[in-house]
Amino acid sequence: MGKWDWQVFLQDTGGGRTYLEWLMSAWGWTLSVAILSLIVALIVGSLMGILRTTPSKLLVAIGECWTELFRNIPLLVQIFLWYHVIPSIFLVLRGLPSIILVVFALGFFTSARISEQVKAGIQALPKGQRYAGLAMGLTLPQTYRYVLLPMAFRIVIPPLTSESMNIVKNSSVAFAVSIAELTMFAMQAQEETSRGIEVYLAVTGLYFISAFAINRVAMFIEHRVQVPGMIGGGK
């Protein structure tokens, strides 16, 4: 193995910018894909998780089917489905930029895992809380809004944190449909510069930093929403 050559990042890519600039823009794409997918996953996953705990058999079945469907197909295959199959079946979606398709793919894939956790969080609450809410004359949606969900979401913050870190890692699969994110950068820059180790080290480091940053934000949120005297709420 030769010597280190970190100056590779100052080289021009041939397109009027340096590899460092390209790396930073790729990091931006990774973060955008991850954060947008996380938003989709949180919304859809919470909804499906809630449906699975309702008394209605139909709603439970919808939630179950959704979860099984998106959990049992590999992420890469799902990305290909969104990218190649769905636009050719639903022609209206043809003009959509590929990042939107990837965000839906990664978001729905992750929503299946979040639905599992939200369901577990709601079921972890004593059954009496639901009955108490309904007995007080709250409607079912009100019971969820004011009684069940505030506690359930606090319970599931730790698993949601690790899911959020997973989504940063999983966003790397977007390379397969040519999103200009970190892994795509790694593959192309490695090929062009033949300085694979430096390029991969930089990219791996940025993945570390991104996951760590998300972890810190989640810890901050967890700390902020603590209820004194309840689960993990020390104060």
Place this chain on the structure above:
Amino acid sequence: MMTALDFSFLNWNVVSNFILKGLIFSTQLTVIAMLGGIAIGTALALMRLSGIKWLVMPAAFYVNTLRSIPLVMVILWFFLLIPLLIGRPMGAELSAIITFTIFEAAYYSEIMRAGIQSVPKGQVYAGYAVGMTYKQCMQLIVLPQAFRNMLPVLLTQTIILFQDTSLVYAIGAYDLLKGFEVAGKNFNRPVETYLTAAVVYFIICFGLSMLVRQLQKKIAIIR
């Protein structure tokens, strides 16, 4: 509006020429990485629980590092590094097998660690009290129970492993997904082949997860 789908080209010939080869490799990769990963993972778990600093630290470093890097990057790293280390190029398939074994070991190790910790400490003390060595204690008392308690989780991880094998796409290895892709390109029917690929993966993974659920019930009764 929908364009017409046409699956008629997917006959037995196509399946055996393009897809079977990929399915066999994906299965091989899954089984080897599972067995190797559980073996290395168990060793790592024992290291982490040994309480000996110079065993705990490298094992923790191994597990934490691999768990915080995207699998695609790990695949790329090994594909880049193995030829540099052994001094000659290595095929994508073999490289994938080595990568997955080493990568999955980190995940299996966390499962085995939880499994070992689920065995009450008193049993280990009882083993020592009747004169067993550490090795006997682990081999005869702790590990058999840890495996049994964790069997459903180990198998669920294996289903995830099977799904993840599709990521060898990054280095061009010929797996199940690649088989479908090549067939799709050859017949100019990518939409149909990707759809079929999704259905096949779904049936395999959903079927396996149903089996795991059955097993879980059985194990719960034995206990």
